[in-house]
Amino acid sequence: MKSEQLFESAKRHLIGGGGAGGRYHPLLKHPVYLTRGKGSRFWDVDGKEYIDFFTGSGANFLGHDHPAITAAIRQALEVGVICNGETEYHARLADLIAEAVPCAEKTRFANSGTEATLGAIRIARAFTGKPKILKFEGHFHGMHEFLWWNCSAGVGTLRDDGTVAPLADSDGMPAALADLVVVVPFNDILAFEKAVTAHQGELAAVIVEPISYNQGCIPAQVEFLRQVRATCTRLGLVLIFDEVLSGFRMCRGGAQEYFGVTPDRCTLAKALGGGVPIAAVCGKTDVMSVLNPVGHTIMSGTYTGHLIAVMGAIACQTELAKPGFYGRLNGLADRLYAGIAEALRVTGVPGIVQGIGARFGLYLGVTEPVTNYRQAVRTNREMEVKFILGCVRRGLYLHDYGHTMHHGFSSQHTDADIDQSLHIIEDALRELKTE
Ligand SMILES: Cc1ncc(COP(=O)(O)O)c(C=O)c1O
Structure with missing residues (x-):
């Protein structure tokens, strides 16, 4: 063999x-x-x-x-292996995303879902000035130290304040970072409200996989999602939908269109590009305006929005838009x-x-x-x-x-x-x- x-x-x-x-x-x-x-x-x-x-x-x-994606990659190669350079195609892709995804007034590209969620929470911390992020048990947001807790490490201990004791999903996660994450059972609105109250004044954002595809397929209950949205609005917390997997998966607007609930920010990857390495953080203009050069929050990189990926993603998005x-x-x-x-x-x-x-x-x-x-x-x-x-x-x-x-x-x-x-x-x- x-x-x-x-x-x-x-x-x-x-x-x-x-x-x-x-x-x-x-x-x-x-x-x-x-x-x-x-x-x-x-x-x-x-x-x-x-x-x-x-x-x-x-x-x-x-x-x-896919013939359209392969052709677009060939076209990108003819333009030249443009690395860390801006073209008309970047704005075209952002326009296509804005046309499809309800919260995507502004877009910043990234290379992977992990990088996108890292950027998304940095933006939320910059916007609110608060340090903690609330996530749900079993949800996966990539492999960085701020969010790789309680995804596959097993069931954590439920605590009186509605939260679950943080469990690291990998060795090498500094225990000190457990203090910056607030883990809550999914689809449990009472636990969520308790946890938000217990950590009020310290929370920057709530991040959620609106459909927990990393645990098979566990959709948010729509009433739960609506109440999470309302609480975030009331308390000034940034609501982030991690749509790295759910984006474009069942309709062009992803889970936010499917549920009719619009977050302040979302992360996209995977079906955004149909196999090319691209991801994005998208959101309402006010929150996204903390990003440089408009604001002072940095999110950039040598390979960010690489032309091969951008043109592949335009081809993918064009296919999705077909009747x-x-x-x-x-x-x-x-x-x-x-x-x-x-x-x-x-x-x-x-x-x-x-x-x-x-x-x-x-x-x-x-x-x-x-x-x-x-x-x-x-x-x-x-x-x-x-x-x-x-x-x-x-x-x-x-x-x-x-x-x-x-x-x-x-x-x-x-x-x-x-x-x-x-x-x-x-x-x-x-x-x-x-x-
Ligand atoms: C919901 C979600 N967020 C983030 C990630 C991380 O994306 P990547 O593997 O591109 O870093 C994944 C990957 O499966 C994911 O499903």
């Missing part, structure tokens, strides 16, 4: 045989080494073909090698999630599927709707492991994050791909009953 040989040789100079830790598949015990991606599929070095239900952690929203794009995508979503629910029913495997737009969670061993992280972690890990391996063996690539499963598809997936995937899913579920 070439994969195994490549794993051995890659390990010589790459930790774990991969350029990024997240690409390691803990169940396969190596990363999948790719040779090519096209449409809804990719191929590994052993020539095995997979339907892609990983989609580059949601970034390959338009599938692999019928979301009708087709959401039609596939409905068929897929109804099909998975039916597969659970006919095989008798306990589980529940929750999906919105092109991303979903499948909670095996859980039969009640999942509304927060505490419920999401009650899944049956043994079943998940067998199920993921059963699908991967049959040519449906599901990534393993070592905790709650979350998957998705792209706009290049077809009805036939969905049918084939549903067959594989049903077979893999049936195997759980027979073993």
Whole structure:
């Protein structure tokens, strides 16, 4: 097997045989080494073909090698590898974002979701002069020290002030920074109000994944989101929607359009560019005006808004704006999630599927709707492991994050791909009953 040989040789100079830790598949015990991606599929070095239900952690929203994105990248190369230089295309992309995303009066680019949330909270601290950020248990906002708490580290202790004791998601997180984060259970408005009261005068912002896709697919309850919005407005807290995954996923305006609740700021990445490395912090003009050169808050970088990424993202956004794009995508979503629910029913495997737009969670061993992280972690890990391996063996690539499963598809997936995937899913579920 070439994969195994490549794993051995890659390990010589790459930790774990991969350029990024997240690409390691803990169940396969190596990363999948790719040779090519096209449409809804990719191929590994052993020539095995997979339907892609990983989609580059949601970034390959338009599938692999989308002709419009590939052409735009070629065009960018002809302009020149413009690094740290401004062009007409940067403003064009910001216009497209403003047209689609309700809160995006102003945009500042970044290279990754992690960088975008880091910038977003710096802006909030500058705007309010306050140090603390409130986040929700189970929500992921990237890998920096200010927010990488209580995402996958397990369930923390509930405290009398409505908060959850901070748990670091990685080694190397300074304990002192736990004092700057206020963690609250998701969809629990009483806990939220208590926590806000307990930390009043110190909070700069509330950051939320309006759909907690990193725990499968846990939408905010709309009343909860509305009340969070109202409380932030009343107390002068900056409300940030982290839409790195939810942005553009089910409609052009992302979760803020879907729920009809507009934050002060949002972070975007992934489906913003359809696979090119780009992210953004967007927001209302007043909050964003703290950024340099208008204000004195710095957020910039050598590779920020690299032309290749900007032009790829313009192509992606132009595709999303085409009539019928979301009708087709959401039609596939409905068929897929109804099909998975039916597969659970006919095989008798306990589980529940929750999906919105092109991303979903499948909670095996859980039969009640999942509304927060505490419920999401009650899944049956043994079943998940067998199920993921059963699908991967049959040519449906599901990534393993070592905790709650979350998957998705792209706009290049077809009805036939969905049918084939549903067959594989049903077979893999049936195997759980027979073993
Ligand atoms: C909601 C959310 N925020 C932030 C990030 C971090 O983005 P990146 O991996 O581009 O740093 C992710 C990544 O999955 C995410 O899902």
